[in-house]
Amino acid sequence: QVQLVASGGGVVEPGRSLRLSCAASGLTFNYYSMDWVRQAPGKGPEWVAVISYDGKYKSYADSVKGRYTISRDNSKNTLYLDMNSLRTEDTAVYYCVRDLGQWLMGYFDSWGPGTLVTVSA
Amino acid sequence: SYVLTQPPSVSVAPGKTTSISCGGSNIGSKSVHWYQQKPGQAPVVVIYNDSDRPSGIPERFSGSNSGITATLTISRIEAGDEADYYCQVWDSSGDHAHAVFGGGTRLTVL
Numbered sequence: 001q002v003q004l005v006a007s008g009g010g011v012v013e014p015g016r017s018l019r020l021s022c023a024a025s026g027l028t029f030n031y032y033s034m035d036w037v038r039q040a041p042g043k044g045p046e047w048v049a050v051i052s053y054d055g056k057y058k059s060y061a062d063s064v065k066g067r068y069t070i071s072r073d074n075s076k077n078t079l080y081l082d083m084n085s086l087r088t089e090d091t092a093v094y095y096c097v098r099d100l101g102q103w104l105m106g107y108f109d110s111w112g113p114g115t116l117v118t119v120s121a
Numbered sequence: 122s123y124v125l126t127q128p129p130s131v132s133v134a135p136g137k138t139t140s141i142s143c144g145g146s147n148i149g150s151k152s153v154h155w156y157q158q159k160p161g162q163a164p165v166v167v168i169y170n171d172s173d174r175p176s177g178i179p180e181r182f183s184g185s186n187s188g189i190t191a192t193l194t195i196s197r198i199e200a201g202d203e204a205d206y207y208c209q210v211w212d213s214s215g216d217h218a219h220a221v222f223g224g225g226t227r228l229t230v231l
Contacts, residue, residue, distance in 0.1 A: 035220065037220075044205070044207055044222055044223070044224055044225040045156070045158075045164060045207060045209075045222045046222065047209075047219065047220035047221065047222065050218070050220065059217040059218050059219065060217070061219060062122065062219075095163060100169075101152070101169065101170065102152070104211050104213060104218040105151075105152045105211050106152075106211075107152075107154035107166050107169040107170070107209065108154075108156075108164070108166065108209075109166055109169075109175065111163035111164060111165075112163070113163065114163060
């Protein structure tokens with residue numbers, strides 16, 4: 001059974017930084033591309049970033065490009081999201097998700113419980 | 122940027138059939154995925170690649186995609202189907218690919 005456990009969320013002031021981690025188990029981690037998807041309170045999901053299975057390709061939503069960095073350590077089965085220059089509108093539950101199917105056409109088949117990031121003064 | 126348009130809400134009586142649309146430019150050329158989200162839970166994929174069903178998803182859930190509209194159809198509606206539904210595609214029209222979600226449709230079972 002695939003488990004994706006995100007951690008690192010919390011309350012942070014605008015302009016500050018935060019690093020999210022996602023520990024993956026129950027899957028051959030280095031086989032899969034992985035994504036971060038966030039959901040603001042009362043809103044729908046918003047895709048944040050994708051990283052290829054080997055870490056060589058990354059893409060970001062326009063809303064976070066230049067501020068967020070996605071990375072992975074396949075030796076530790078862990079996905080990361082470094083978030084800088086945080087804004088109040090970044091407040092959301094951040095989900096680590098497995099990306100299944102054809103590259104850049106796939107769907108998100110496994111979602112962890114998510115970690116809440118609150119950006120507030 | 123690519124936009125997916127869904128109706129905000131649909132209401133349906135138990136036992137009936139309902140369809141939820143997802144509109145987008147030439148969406149028929151893309152693979153569309155559908156997610157169900159119940160309160161306090163993470164989304165769950167119910168249809169992938171336009172019309173495929175993951176294991177464990179009832180046959181009552183089906184999907185289609187053509188032209189400018191993709192459709193999720195749920196037949197023999199049950200109270201447990203009450204949830205928010207989101208469509209999702211990948212857009213590769215820019216220099217980098219982006220995943221896009223529709224705004225969501227709240228399904229209410231009367």
